[in-house]
Amino acid sequence: MATQIPTKFDINTTYTMSSGYKIPVLGYGVYQTPAAQCEEVTLHALRTGYRHIDSARAYRNEQPCADAIRNSGLRREDIFFTSKVPPKSLGYEGAKKSIESSFFQTGLDYIDLYLIHSPYGGKEARCGAWKALAEAQKAGKIRSIGVSNYGVHHLDELEEYIKSSGVGGTIDVGQWELHPWLPRNDIVEWAKKRNVVVEAYCPIVRGERAKEPVLTSLAEKHGKTWAQILLRWSLQRGFVPLVKSVTPSRIEENAGIFEFELDQEDMKALDFPDSYAPCAWDPTTSHD
Numbered sequence: 237m238a239t240q241i242p243t244k245f246d247i248n249t250t251y252t253m254s255s256g257y258k259i260p261v262l263g264y265g266v267y268q269t270p271a272a273q274c275e276e277v278t279l280h281a282l283r284t285g286y287r288h289i290d291s292a293r294a295y296r297n298e299q300p301c302a303d304a305i306r307n308s309g310l311r312r313e314d315i316f317f318t319s320k321v322p323p324k325s326l327g328y329e330g331a332k333k334s335i336e337s338s339f340f341q342t343g344l345d346y347i348d349l350y351l352i353h354s355p356y357g358g359k360e361a362r363c364g365a366w367k368a369l370a371e372a373q374k375a376g377k378i379r380s381i382g383v384s385n386y387g388v389h390h391l392d393e394l395e396e397y398i399k400s401s402g403v404g405g406t407i408d409v410g411q412w413e414l415h416p417w418l419p420r421n422d423i424v425e426w427a428k429k430r431n432v433v434v435e436a437y438c439p440i441v442r443g444e445r446a447k448e449p450v451l452t453s454l455a456e457k458h459g460k461t462w463a464q465i466l467l468r469w470s471l472q473r474g475f476v477p478l479v480k481s482v483t484p485s486r487i488e489e490n491a492g493i494f495e496f497e498l499d500q501e502d503m504k505a506l507d508f509p510d511s512y513a514p515c516a517w518d519p520t521t522s523h524d
């Protein structure tokens with residue numbers, strides 16, 4: 237059954253993944269957050285109320301994220317931490333080493349979510365990486381597993397591999413660039429049909445659309461900022477937005493999305509079903 241989108245959200249709202257574990261609905265991203273600054277800003281996010289940190293081996297800041305988790309005074313089980321197999325480490329051995337490295341870097345007892353960062357590398361590499369993730373999940377080291385930047389053809393390939401190989405694992409989460417100018421309705425529909433939780437990266441389009449008239453008018457209507465409008469849109473589409481900021485006031489602003497609601501007309505004003513305008517890379521279209 238597809239995940240139900242709640243009618244009311246707060247910062248503690250969670251979705252239940254196919255793994256049975258829960259994922260907090262608002263994530264704090266740390267791509268391009270310098271390692272030296274990462275513990276301090278992540279601690280600020282945790283103090284603000286975020287309980288979900290999205291890192292990756294490629295970001296080179298897993299360790300300061302884990303330091304923030306340890307030094308936050310919060311219980312480990314109340315914080316959700318994600319890392320990812322780097323694009324160049326796919327394949328069974330590469331993914332196994334990646335997982336080992338994440339545990340070495342973080343010193344954590346378990347990792348909440350581990351994703352394949354991108355589908356680059358060919359079928360054998362993608363399937364091998366999945367096998368390594370499924371084994372780590374079975375061993376209890378990683379609680380939930382999934383993919384990022386997979387196109388529908390990659391998702392079909394993985395679904396077929398899971399069915400035919402017996403390696404196990406379900407796709408608990410998928411992570412994609414998603415915002416009104418990149419709604420990816422085909423991928424989202426594929427995921428929702430299978431209870432795959434959809435995470436939205438670049439949810440505020442890295443600030444590139446800040447001056448769009450539709451955002452200015454919705455921001456004025458609700459007394460909110462353009463960034464808050466985009467994050468609220470993401471929540472109301474049923475996504476888990478992962479927003480990055482190293483600026484304390486923006487970290488707080490981006491969490492201020494729970495006490496207002498976009499109405500049907502607002503959501504329609506942000507509905508551009510045919511738009512395809514990524515602001516980051518787009519591995520979903522790769523065919524290797």
Ligand SMILES: NC(=O)c1ccc[n+]([C@@H]2O[C@H](COP(=O)([O-])OP(=O)(O)OC[C@H]3O[C@@H](n4cnc5c(N)ncnc54)[C@H](OP(=O)(O)O)[C@@H]3O)[C@@H](O)[C@H]2O)c1
Binds near residue numbers: 437482
């Ligand atoms: N799986 C993937 O391939 C992939 C790819 C990209 C991103 N991600 C994940 O998604 C997260 C978010 O994506 P992203 O960092 O690329 O883009 P984003 O969250 O859409 O935008 C971040 C940018 O917006 C600025 N910003 C943040 N809040 C703001 C606000 N309220 N007002 C104005 N500007 C604001 C930030 O500046 P300051 O930091 O200077 O405040 C930063 O430059 C990443 O950190 C990462 O965890 C995953």
